[in-house]
Amino acid sequence: MKILLLSKYSRTGASSRLRMLQYIPFLEREGNTVDVANMLDEQYLIRLYDGSGSTIWHYIKYYFCRLAWLFKARKYDVIWLEKEIFPYFPAWAEKVLVLIGVRIIVDYDDAIFHNYDMSSNPLIKKFLNDKIARVMRYSSCVVAGNSYLATYASDAGAEKVVVVPTVIDLERYDVKKNGEGNKLVIGWMGSPSTQKYIIEIKDALIAQCKAYGAKIILVGADTKLVNEFQGVDIEVLPWSEDAEVEMIQQMDIGIMPLKDGPWEKGKCGYKLIQYMACAVPVIASPIGVNVDIVNGSKSGLLAKSLEDWEQSLGHLLSSAEVREKLGLSGRRSVENHYSVQVQASSLMRIMSEIAN
Secondary structure: OEEEEEOOOOOOOHHHHHHOHHHHHHHHHOOOEEEEOOOOOHHHHHHHHHOOOOOHHHHHHHHHHHHHHHOOHHHOOEEEEEOOOOOOOOOHHHHHHHHOOOOEEEEEOOOOOHHHHOOOOHHHHHHHOOHHHHHHHHOOEEEEOOHHHHHHHHHHOOOOEEEOOOOEOHHHOOOOOOOOOOOOEEEEEOOOOOOHHHHHOHHHHHHHHHHHOOEEEEEOOOHHHHHHOOOOEEEEEOOOOOOHHHHHOOOOEEEEOOOOOHHHHOOOOHHHHHHHHOOOOEEEOOOOHHHHHHHHHOOEEEOOOHHHHHHHHHHHHOOHHHHHHHHHHHHHHHHHOOEHHHHHHHHHHHHHHHHO
């Protein structure tokens, strides 16, 4: 089977790496050929995170490069598409591909449709309001990261909808070793765009860090966030793919706070799965797929209010036995369900069905 993988980002982009690129070795092992054509390159992400931004000429180059790949589409048995072909353009390209007999499997790990139907730009909202719904209808199969996204696809009239969670590679993740006499560590992984959720629960974090002499580690946050946590031992570490597992293994509790909004309902809980893979117990906001992950795995606690967060943190910080029990339960759940080793066969089966 020949597969054209149209990802949004290169490997540095988490969604592309986790939802698509990490499956390539498993697909190739079964004799498939996978050609990768990411739309946005490494420099795009560098410019995005350093605040310099991309120019109109960068985007023209990206769009033309993608267009060139579309002329080769009929050479492939299936197109594996991340989200959409041309962001902020109507779904014309997807429609043309379907009309010429190309089969498309489209993958979503985020509520990208809210870029359009909730846009503050009236023109975008008017002309692209149902753009993603159209992409879903044109596809042979929608692969959704959670039930919220799957429901949207079904309501949009997608021919086939399958839920595949965002998963980790078990070969990269080892169970953390519990140190004796060290400070307890509350950890979080994210980016400057999601650190706002940490600020919303900072009072609970500060109170329990002071009560138990605990430390906070924030991976991927802006270093200026330290100023929000006066009087607390806190460390902000830059994220890197090579070091992320080692940083999680320093944590005794992994947290994932969210607010209750439409964007957040579309998230796939990947941070929780990373913590669980290292046998780190979790505390999460009961939003979207977080509820299914935490309750289904028995890996931690759900905290809605600031008081819930304070109580949950105190409960885990006060008991090594509870932390170990929840952590090991989370690890077992990852081994049985939330790993690429388990989900690769499901994805290959989907592709074979669509290609044939």
